[in-house]
Amino acid sequence: MTASLGVAVIGAGMAGKAHAAAYRAASTLYKPTLPQIRLVSIADINVELGGEAAARYGFERHDADWRALVDDPSIDVVSVVVANFLHREIVEALLAAGKHVLCEKPLSDTIEDARAMADAARAADAKGTLARIGYSYLRAPGIAFIRKLIDDGRLGEMLHFSGRYWTDYGCRPDAPMSWRYQGPAGSGALGDVGSHLSYIAEHLCGDVQEVSGGRFHTSIAERPKPLGAVVGHTRGNVSDELAPVENDDYATFNARFARCVGTLEVSRVAAGHPNDLVLEIFGSKGAARWSQTNPGQVEVMLHDEQGDLAGYRTVPLGPAHPHYAGGWAMDAPGVGIGQNDLFVHQARAFLEEVAGIPEAESLPRCKSFDDGVHNMEFLAAVAASAAQRGATVTVKED
Known part of the structure; x- marks a missing residue:
C-alpha cells in the first residue's frame, strides 16, 4: 500500500462539493486502513467558486485549468464532476497521465464518447490505472x-x-x-x-x-x-x-x-x-x-x-x-443516513480499491466504465x- 494518495476534484458545483467533502471524510469510516489522503486541488474555471470550495474543504489549492492536474505528479486520484459533454476529453487525458479516475454519471452525453472512454479505461486498467463511475446508491x-x-x-x-x-x-x-x-x-x-x-x-x-x-x-x-x-x-x-x-x-x-x-x-x-x-x-x-x-x-x-x-x-x-x-x-x-453519506461511502470504496485493499474487506466496489456504457x-x-x-x-x- 502506498504511503499516501493525493486527491483532486474537477468541478466545484453542487456535486463537485459533495465529492470534495466525501474525500475529506472517507478516512473516518470503518477501520483506519486507508493510506494518508492528501487533499491537493479543486479545479474549476470559475475562480471564485473553485477557490471558495478549496478553502472550505481543506484542499491545498485551486486550479482554473484542469490540465494542471494532469501534469501534477503529486496527484494520484481525480474525481471528474463537470458537464457530461466535457467528460471524455478530461478523463482520457487523466488516464493517459496515470491518474485513477472516478467519473460522475452518466458517463458522457453520447454513447459513442462513452464507448471510447470505456476503451481508454480498459487500456489504463492493463497498466494498473483504475477508471470507475460513481453509482452512489449501490451502497445505501x-x-x-x-x-x-x-x-x-x-x-x-x-x-x-x-x-x-x-x-x-x-x-x-x-x-x-x-x-x-x-x-x-x-x-x-x-x-x-x-x-x-x-x-x-x-x-x-x-x-x-x-x-x-x-x-x-x-x-x-x-x-x-x-x-x-x-x-x-x-x-x-x-x-x-x-x-x-x-x-x-x-x-x-x-x-x-x-x-x-x-x-x-x-x-x-x-x-x-x-x-x-x-x-x-x-x-x-x-x-x-x-x-x-x-433513508x-x-x-x-x-x-x-x-x-x-x-x-x-x-x-x-x-x-x-x-x-x-x-x-x-x-x-x-x-x-x-442521508445522500451526503452515500458520497462518502462512494469515495471510500474507490480509495479502498486504489489502495489495494482486498474486495472482501471493502465496501462494494464502484462500477466500471463498461457498466456506464450499459x-x-x-x-x-x-x-x-x-x-x-x-x-x-x-x-x-x-
Whole structure:
C-alpha cells in the first residue's frame, strides 16, 4: 500500500462539493486502513467558486485549468464532476497521465464518447490505472437491505417493481438555461436522475431485457438565458432573452428485467418533491419499500404475519443491516443516513480499491466504465421507445 494518495476534484458545483467533502471524510469510516489522503486541488474555471470550495474543504489549492492536474505528479486520484459533454476529453487525458479516475454519471452525453472512454479505461486498467463511475446508491444501506431480502428469498418470487425519482429543480420557468436543458431527447430528466433509477432497478430486479411505453415530455419549452455562470440548480440573474429547452422534463417507461417487470418514472418539474426517490418491490411472500425522504428506514410487509397485524412494518436501519456498522461515529439504529453519506461511502470504496485493499474487506466496489456504457444503452432504448410511440425495444447486450 502506498504511503499516501493525493486527491483532486474537477468541478466545484453542487456535486463537485459533495465529492470534495466525501474525500475529506472517507478516512473516518470503518477501520483506519486507508493510506494518508492528501487533499491537493479543486479545479474549476470559475475562480471564485473553485477557490471558495478549496478553502472550505481543506484542499491545498485551486486550479482554473484542469490540465494542471494532469501534469501534477503529486496527484494520484481525480474525481471528474463537470458537464457530461466535457467528460471524455478530461478523463482520457487523466488516464493517459496515470491518474485513477472516478467519473460522475452518466458517463458522457453520447454513447459513442462513452464507448471510447470505456476503451481508454480498459487500456489504463492493463497498466494498473483504475477508471470507475460513481453509482452512489449501490451502497445505501436501505437499498442493500432490500436486495438482501430478495436474495435470501424472504420476499419470495419477484412479481413487479415500481420506482420513481421526482425532483423539482426545473419546476420554475425562471430557472436559467444551462447544459442540463440542452442535448438530445433522453439527456434531460432521464439522463440526470433516470440514470440513478435505472441502475438501482437492475441491482434489485436483475439485468434489463427490454423496455416499452417510453414517453417524454418537455413541460417548460423555453428558459431565460443566464447573465452569468450557472451553478447547480440556482435561479435568478437572467436576461429577457429566452432559449429553447432541448430535452425531457419528464419521462416514464416500462421494463422487463431478469427477475420481474416494472414501471419507472422520473421528473425534474415535480413541484414539492425536491429529491424524492421511491422504490417498491413486490414478491410472492411480501413486499418492501424505501424512500430517499426517510433513508434511515425500510418498510417491509410479509405474508407470514398474524392476520390482525398484516401490513407494512417500519424497520429502522442499524448495525444489523448492510454497510452500516462502523460506518459512522454513531452507528446506532435511528441515527439516520442521508445522500451526503452515500458520497462518502462512494469515495471510500474507490480509495479502498486504489489502495489495494482486498474486495472482501471493502465496501462494494464502484462500477466500471463498461457498466456506464450499459447504463447509457439502457437509457438509449428508452429514448428509442419514446421515439416510436412506446414501442417495445430490446436493450442492447454488451
